[in-house]
Amino acid sequence: MDFFKQDLINWLNEKDPAKIQELYRSAYAMKVKHVGKVVYFRGIIELSNICTKNCYYCGIRKGNENIERFQMTDEEVLESAKQAFDMGYGSIVLQSGERSDPKFVDWIEGLILKIKAMSNGKLGLTLSLGEQSKDTYQRWFKAGAHRYLLRIETSSPDLYKKLHPEDHSFEGRINCLKILRELGYQVGTGVMIGLPYQTVEHLAEDIIFFKSMDVDMIGMGPYIAHHDTPLAKEISNRLDNFELGLKMIALTRLYLEDVNIASTTALQAIKSDGREQGLLAGANIIMPNITHTKYRRFYQLYDDKPCLDENAEVCRGCLEKRISAIGEKIGYGKWGDSKSFENRTK
Numbered sequence: 013m014d015f016f017k018q019d020l021i022n023w024l025n026e027k028d029p030a031k032i033q034e035l036y037r038s039a040y041a042m043k044v045k046h047v048g049k050v051v052y053f054r055g056i057i058e059l060s061n062i063c064t065k066n067c068y069y070c071g072i073r074k075g076n077e078n079i080e081r082f083q084m085t086d087e088e089v090l091e092s093a094k095q096a097f098d099m100g101y102g103s104i105v106l107q108s109g110e111r112s113d114p115k116f117v118d119w120i121e122g123l124i125l126k127i128k129a130m131s132n133g134k135l136g137l138t139l140s141l142g143e144q145s146k147d148t149y150q151r152w153f154k155a156g157a158h159r160y161l162l163r164i165e166t167s168s169p170d171l172y173k174k175l176h177p178e179d180h181s182f183e184g185r186i187n188c189l190k191i192l193r194e195l196g197y198q199v200g201t202g203v204m205i206g207l208p209y210q211t212v213e214h215l216a217e218d219i220i221f222f223k224s225m226d227v228d229m230i231g232m233g234p235y236i237a238h239h240d241t242p243l244a245k246e247i248s249n250r251l252d253n254f255e256l257g258l259k260m261i262a263l264t265r266l267y268l269e270d271v272n273i274a275s276t277t278a279l280q281a282i283k284s285d286g287r288e289q290g291l292l293a294g295a296n297i298i299m300p301n302i303t304h305t306k307y308r309r310f311y312q313l314y315d316d317k318p319c320l321d322e323n324a325e326v327c328r329g330c331l332e333k334r335i336s337a338i339g340e341k342i343g344y345g346k347w348g349d350s351k352s353f354e355n356r357t358k
């Protein structure tokens with residue numbers, strides 16, 4: 013579909029509910045055309061909330077002294093991975109705060125090898141562990157990780173500067189995305205929607221950025237304030253961010269057509285059926301939380317994180333009901349690679 017920046021801006025500004033519903037319907041039809049009525053699961057394990065960075069919006073930033081820090085044991089990570097595998101989840105995501113010390117790099121490499129061995133190479137593995145050196149990305153790829161999710165957070169260098177301390181580099185992050193692609197990972201990126209100082213022009217440019225980077229996955233969701241962060245003092249309206257979040261999914265689906273798009277937990281944090289609404293606006297991936305419940309309250313990026321007490325089994329049951337209620341089915345046992353990636357590597 014041919015969209016120009018001004019079309020994207022007009023849609024993001026659109027207030028007429030009938031027109032907005034029409035946008036979601038078109039995006040959903042595009043999703044069905046490319047991936048069918050299937051939703052793929054990526055069970056997410058939040059390995060550790062120890063972070064060396066200080067992003068102004070994030071609840072687990074290094075400067076937040078009001079949280080207890082944790083790191084899961086190998087046994088706990090493997091137990092969660094096995095549970096996901098036994099439940100038929102085709103793939104999992106390992107996510108954590110950012111660290112790049114040798115001990116951390118070795119630990120992750122060991123975990124990848126163990127998870128691959130446990131599942132006979134069958135469980136797909138995505139990493140979301142921030143910015144790393146080329147050598148580290150390469151080691152993790154060789155060990156068996158095949159997807160990497162690194163949100164650019166905003167494609168505007170100026171806005172990026174307002175959201176991060178001086179030593180956090182926008183160019184460094186772009187460079188990481190390029191290296192990941194060069195090494196053969198399926199690359200995912202994304203942004204937060206409704207950030208303080210962000211305009212609809214920025215969001216339109218984000219969608220154009222996704223296309224220019226030719227990424228395989230998009231994971232984006234509404235920004236939600238965390239009370240213990242510097243950005244929380246700036247005004248941001250959750251409900252506006254929710255609607256903008258759905259519009260961004262729909263416009264990205266219409267503009268990029270065959271990529272994987274996640275319906276993120278932040279949508280559910282604002283409205284209980286937020287993830288289903290995301291699917292009906294064109295998303296095709298859900299990332300159920302499979303972290304042990306004892307750690308979930310310590311990994312709160314934003315206020316009101318949902319499902320703090322629901323274990324992986326309960327979570328799966330609840331999602332199955334919600335997904336079949338909207339007429340979609342779950343692609344159990346499949347990696348669910350994006351069509352864009354399949355086409356590129358044919």
Ligand code: SAM
Pocket residue numbers: 069070071107108109110140141142143161162163165203204233234235236237238278313314
């Ligand atoms: N540390 C790694 C990184 O930054 O890429 C991975 C984990 S980080 C917690 C994952 C994502 O959480 C970030 O890319 C950011 O977009 C999102 N996030 C952090 N704080 C948030 C907030 N207040 N609202 C919504 N999303 C947030």
Ligand code: SF4
Pocket residue numbers: 063064065066067070071072073074108109110142
């Ligand atoms: Fe750390 Fe990632 Fe949070 Fe930034 S967004 S503070 S790198 S966990």
